[in-house]
Amino acid sequence: MKKIVLIGAGGHCKVIVDLIESLKEYYIFGVTDKKKWGTILNYKIVGDDSELENIYKSGVHYAFICVGTISNLSIRNKIYSKLKNIGFNIPVLIHKGAIASPYAHIEEGTCVMAGVVVNAGSHIGKNCIINTGSVIEHDCKIGDNTHISPNVALSGGTKVGNNTHIGIGSSVIQNIRIGNNVTVGAGAVVIDDIPDNVVSVGVPSKIIKIKK
Template sequence: MKKIVLVGAGGHCKVIIDLIESLKEYDIFGITDQKKQGTILNYKIVGNDDELQSIYKSGVHYAFICVGGITNLSVRNNIYLKLKNLGFNIPTLIHKDSIISPYAHVGDGTCIMAGAIVNAGAHIGENCIINTGSVIEHDCKIGNNTHVSPNAALSGGTKIGCNTHIGIGSSIIQGVAIGDNVTIGAGSVVIENIPDNVVSVGVPSKIIKIKK
C-alpha cells in the first residue's frame, strides 16, 4: 500500500482516517500537527509541519489535509500549496459508501464522505470537502478549497465559488450562483445569487456581513 502522512490532528482527522481505512489503498505513516502530541485513533502524531520535508525524503510521497474548513479556509489552502511545493501527491479520497457519477469530475485533494451523492455533470475543484450526506446535483460547479457541510443540498446547475463554506443542512435552489469567500449559515435556504466576500444566513438567506 502507498504510505500517506496526514496533516492536522483535529476532529476532521478522525473522519479522514475512517475514509482512508475504508479504501484499503493507503498505509497511514502518521500525523503532523502544530500543537498536539500523542495519537489519534491509534495513529501517532509524528511532529509538526516542519517535519514534512524529511517525511517526504524518507519515502512517504502522499499527504492529505485533515484541517477542517469552517472558520478560515485559507489555512487549508496554505497547507495545500505547501504540500504541493514539497512534492507530495495529494490524492482524491472518495468514501466507498458515497455515490459518485462516472460523469462527474472531482479534483485532487478533495474528500467525499460517506453518504454523499455527486450526480452527472458535476464539477468539483481541488482541495474541497464534500461532507457526510451532502447532495451535489447534476451540473453543479464547485470551486477550489470549498467546504460543503453535512446534509447540505445543491440543486442542479448551482455554482459555488472558491474558498466558500456552505453550512450544515443548507439548501441551494437550482441555478443559483454563490461567489468566492462566502459563508452560508447553517440551515439557510439560498434562492438568489450571492456575491463574493459575504456572510449570508436564514430562510430565505440574507446577507448580514461583508467580509474584509
C-alpha cells in the same frame, strides 16, 4: 499500499482516517500537528509541519489535509501549497459509502465523505470537503478549497466559488450562483444569487455581513 501522511489531528482527521481505511489503498504513516505528540485513533502524531520535508524524503509521497471547519479557509490553501512545493501527491479520497457518478469530475485534494451523492455533469475543484450526507446534483460547479457541510443539498446547475463554506443542512435551489469567499449559515435556504465576500443566513437566506 501507498504511504500517506495526514496534516492536522483534529476531529476532521478522525473522519479522514475512517475514509482512508474504507479504501484499503493507503497505509497511514502518521499525522502532523502543532502539538507534536500523542495519537489520534491509534495513529501516531509524528511532529509538526516542519517535519514534512523529512517525511517526504523518507519515502512517504502522499499527503492529505485534515484541517476541517475553520473560520479562515486560507489556512487550508497555505498547507496545500506547501505540500505541492515539497512534491507530495494529494489524492482524491472518495468514501466507499459515497456515490460519485463516473460522469462527474473531482480534482485532487478533495474528500467525499460517507453518504454523499455527486451526480453526473458536476465538477468539484481542488482541496474541497464534500461532507457527510450532502447532495451535489447534476451539473453543479464547485470551486477550489470550498467546504460543503453535512446534509447540504445543491440543486442542479448550482455554481459555488472558491474558498466558500456552505453551512450544515443548507439548501440551494437550481441554477443559483454563490461567489468566492462566502459563508452561508447553517440551515439556510438560498433562492437568490450571492456575491463574493459576504455572509448570508436565514430562510430565505439574506446577506448580513460584508467580509473585509
